[in-house]
Amino acid sequence: MGRLTGGDPSLLRRINSAVVLHALRGAESPTLTDLTRITGLSRPTVEGVVDGLMEAGLVVESAPEEGEARRQGRPARRFRFRAEAGHLLGIEIGPHRVAALLSGLDGRIFGAGSREVPEAASADERLERVRMTVADVLRRAGVARSSLRAVGVGSPGIVEADGTVRLGTALPEWTGLPLGERLRRSFRCPVLVENDANAAAVAEHWKGAAVDSDDVVFVMAGLSPGAGSLIGGRLHRGFGGAAGEIGALHLLGRDVTPEKLLSTTGEPLHPLDEQAVADVFALARQGDERAQAAVERFLQRLVHDVAALVLALDPELVVVGGWAAGIDGVLEPLRRELARYCLRPPRVVLSMLGEAVVATGALRLALDHVEEELFAVEGTVTARR
Amino acid sequence: MGRLTGGDPSLLRRINSAVVLHALRGAESPTLTDLTRITGLSRPTVEGVVDGLMEAGLVVESAPEEGEARRQGRPARRFRFRAEAGHLLGIEIGPHRVAALLSGLDGRIFGAGSREVPEAASADERLERVRMTVADVLRRAGVARSSLRAVGVGSPGIVEADGTVRLGTALPEWTGLPLGERLRRSFRCPVLVENDANAAAVAEHWKGAAVDSDDVVFVMAGLSPGAGSLIGGRLHRGFGGAAGEIGALHLLGRDVTPEKLLSTTGEPLHPLDEQAVADVFALARQGDERAQAAVERFLQRLVHDVAALVLALDPELVVVGGWAAGIDGVLEPLRRELARYCLRPPRVVLSMLGEAVVATGALRLALDHVEEELFAVEGTVTARR
Numbered sequence: 001m002g003r004l005t006g007g008d009p010s011l012l013r014r015i016n017s018a019v020v021l022h023a024l025r026g027a028e029s030p031t032l033t034d035l036t037r038i039t040g041l042s043r044p045t046v047e048g049v050v051d052g053l054m055e056a057g058l059v060v061e062s063a064p065e066e067g068e069a070r071r072q073g074r075p076a077r078r079f080r081f082r083a084e085a086g087h088l089l090g091i092e093i094g095p096h097r098v099a100a101l102l103s104g105l106d107g108r109i110f111g112a113g114s115r116e117v118p119e120a121a122s123a124d125e126r127l128e129r130v131r132m133t134v135a136d137v138l139r140r141a142g143v144a145r146s147s148l149r150a151v152g153v154g155s156p157g158i159v160e161a162d163g164t165v166r167l168g169t170a171l172p173e174w175t176g177l178p179l180g181e182r183l184r185r186s187f188r189c190p191v192l193v194e195n196d197a198n199a200a201a202v203a204e205h206w207k208g209a210a211v212d213s214d215d216v217v218f219v220m221a222g223l224s225p226g227a228g229s230l231i232g233g234r235l236h237r238g239f240g241g242a243a244g245e246i247g248a249l250h251l252l253g254r255d256v257t258p259e260k261l262l263s264t265t266g267e268p269l270h271p272l273d274e275q276a277v278a279d280v281f282a283l284a285r286q287g288d289e290r291a292q293a294a295v296e297r298f299l300q301r302l303v304h305d306v307a308a309l310v311l312a313l314d315p316e317l318v319v320v321g322g323w324a325a326g327i328d329g330v331l332e333p334l335r336r337e338l339a340r341y342c343l344r345p346p347r348v349v350l351s352m353l354g355e356a357v358v359a360t361g362a363l364r365l366a367l368d369h370v371e372e373e374l375f376a377v378e379g380t381v382t383a384r385r
Numbered sequence: 386m387g388r389l390t391g392g393d394p395s396l397l398r399r400i401n402s403a404v405v406l407h408a409l410r411g412a413e414s415p416t417l418t419d420l421t422r423i424t425g426l427s428r429p430t431v432e433g434v435v436d437g438l439m440e441a442g443l444v445v446e447s448a449p450e451e452g453e454a455r456r457q458g459r460p461a462r463r464f465r466f467r468a469e470a471g472h473l474l475g476i477e478i479g480p481h482r483v484a485a486l487l488s489g490l491d492g493r494i495f496g497a498g499s500r501e502v503p504e505a506a507s508a509d510e511r512l513e514r515v516r517m518t519v520a521d522v523l524r525r526a527g528v529a530r531s532s533l534r535a536v537g538v539g540s541p542g543i544v545e546a547d548g549t550v551r552l553g554t555a556l557p558e559w560t561g562l563p564l565g566e567r568l569r570r571s572f573r574c575p576v577l578v579e580n581d582a583n584a585a586a587v588a589e590h591w592k593g594a595a596v597d598s599d600d601v602v603f604v605m606a607g608l609s610p611g612a613g614s615l616i617g618g619r620l621h622r623g624f625g626g627a628a629g630e631i632g633a634l635h636l637l638g639r640d641v642t643p644e645k646l647l648s649t650t651g652e653p654l655h656p657l658d659e660q661a662v663a664d665v666f667a668l669a670r671q672g673d674e675r676a677q678a679a680v681e682r683f684l685q686r687l688v689h690d691v692a693a694l695v696l697a698l699d700p701e702l703v704v705v706g707g708w709a710a711g712i713d714g715v716l717e718p719l720r721r722e723l724a725r726y727c728l729r730p731p732r733v734v735l736s737m738l739g740e741a742v743v744a745t746g747a748l749r750l751a752l753d754h755v756e757e758e759l760f761a762v763e764g765t766v767t768a769r770r
């Protein structure tokens with residue numbers, strides 16, 4: 001339910017600005033007369049909006065068309081949107097590596113870089129790697145830091161609206177870290193911090209396994225699964241940014257922890273020790289019964305958690321990523337058991353973007369932010385009751 | 386992310402129409418000059434839109450103000466929105482009763498009626514009671530059936546977009562019933578069929594326990610809980626209308642069914658036999674150990690299911706309704722255990738609308754439908770990528 005809050009003049013200016021900018025992107029170097037016709041706005045309104053957009057550097061007068069120059073009198077001024085008016089970064093800060101992607105305002109990626117980080121690195125060390133990676137990427141692409149319009153960041157944990165990590169057990173010193181504030185010291189543009197599974201869901205929808213679906217759950221499958229959801233094409237963060245943290249059903253409950261679940265020795269595995277987990281799966285494939293039982297317990301837990309997400313949200317599509325997605329035999333049991341548990345089983349596919357998924361989603365979030373400022377009317381014109 | 390799909394003339398007409406109608410609702414009998422000033426639209430555009438709205442019966446010329454009549458020349462025409470231009474119905478079709486609420490286009494309820502229905506009634510019998518109840522309500526209020534603009538219906542089950550019940554085990558002959566199509570024979574206006582828990586969530590948000598929250602899970606607590614969710618103030622139906630059917634995690638899975646869970650004899654209870662359930666709770670209060678163990682199992686299951694919903698969705702507020710909400714001691718264990726399981730525990734409160742909740746929500750959905758047609762630009766102006 002959306003309604004126009006009619007009568008607010010600044011709101012109407014924003015709507016008019018978005019309408020004109022959209023018409024400018026859609027038309028081939030339109031004149032003011034073209035824009036008046038396309039938008040239905042009055043000529044003075046269009047003139048005022050175009051002046052404002054030129055002042056903001058987003059619109060520029062384009063050269064007159066050839067035929068026009070020959071006609072009598074001054075040719076009508078023509079305008080175009082400046083896609084090169086700014087740049088965007090998408091950054092992943094993960095347990096084992098940091099990565100950055102660089103694009104123009106159209107989202108086309110033309111720079112990338114990454115660095116390994118020790119699992120046990122302090123928050124300061126980890127952020128220093130981020131700064132080094134970003135500096136490399138900008139330098140190699142010949143892009144000035146001052147031309148950045150927005151930076152998106154994807155990282156494990158529950159992230160507050162201001163970019164503070166409310167809870168993040170996967171990385172040392174992460175819980176309570178004012179990640180957005182820390183990163184904003186390096187950038188003069190908005191920095192948007194997002195949970196890694198949320199960013200991954202956005203990425204798969206943008207250019208991965210979910211381009212054809214607006215109702216998607218991305219499962220970051222690991223020892224304790226997390227998830228990011230798109231509902232009607234929008235990221236669903238939840239009221240406190242904690243949506244999708246389904247692993248907590250067992251982590252904080254009475255059940256056995258995932259680290260014990262997949263152990264063959266009774267001793268819990270380290271939650272980030274992917275090699276130890278891979279060893280258990282390898283043993284299971286070789287016929288080791290304790291390992292097979294451990295893998296079975298792990299898969300049952302994963303199926304249960306994904307089923308709970310699917311029943312709560314009813315997505316069209318489940319995309320499975322994270323390291324467990326690379327383990328043989330995760331997809332088939334998931335499909336089979338979801339068909340049993342769910343009233344309307346979703347399609348289940350593997351992530352297509354591999355290790356670039358989180359940085360790609362972070363970049364898309366930066367692009368969304370900029371486009372929202374430029375083109376969106378939703379959220380400003382709509383208000384519920 | 387919303388964008389204007391600039392350049393579509395019929396879309397711009399709709400936007401302009403919504404803007405003018407909103408200004409008409411907000412202002413006191415405005416003139417065309419007032420409307421031009423308020424909306425920023427050109428005078429010919431405003432005139433065209435107002436003519437169209439008058440033709441549709443939604444706007445009427447109001448009497449000139451007193452002072453104006455005395456001035457020289459013809460006074461400027463003034464206009465107002467006709468709130469009395471139509472009526473709405475909200476209908477509940479439940480296991481034990483059917484109910485109907487009647488309102489004007491402003492949503493103010495001025496007619497109500499209900500009838501008991503035997504649990505075992507056939508679909509035809511149940512729909513006949515609905516027709517009788519509606520006829521009573523309309524007759525008593527003196528409202529012609531032809532003035533109905535939309536009818537909302539809430540009923541158990543997974544409901545498809547066209548109003549067909551995809552799966553509905555609570556009512557006899559409900560699965561596969563083309564409920565929307567059957568009811569459309571009785572009405573010439575749109576009939577919107579919705580899952581009962583979804584309708585209840587909408588109702589609590591409109592005028593119940595959730596008026597101050599846009600991120601709400603309504604739990605219809607019974608032997609097998611279902612849920613309806615609002616995200617950002619909108620109903621979240623899921624891709625196939627099955628969102629919130631969390632009870633299926635156990636119903637279709639390997640766990641013991643809820644009917645056995647709450648049994649003290651080993652024999653399963655009938656899923657709709659609320660008296661038998663109440664007896665178990667009464668026994669537990671009297672100290673019967675088997676009954677206490679059964680109640681404990683029931684509460685654990687409910688907590689687990691609600692925790693799964695909360696972790697998946699991260700709502701601000703959980704509203705508990707349905708018959709189990711009336712049972713002593715449901716709220717406290719829910720609050721306590723959610724605080725253990727959930728990273729960001731939501732507030733947990735009881736439903737405020739009692740047995741009117743589903744019909745109230747159905748009425749609000751009918752009102753939403755009509756308002757969306759009249760005022761919404763969202764969903765038409767916005768399109769993702």
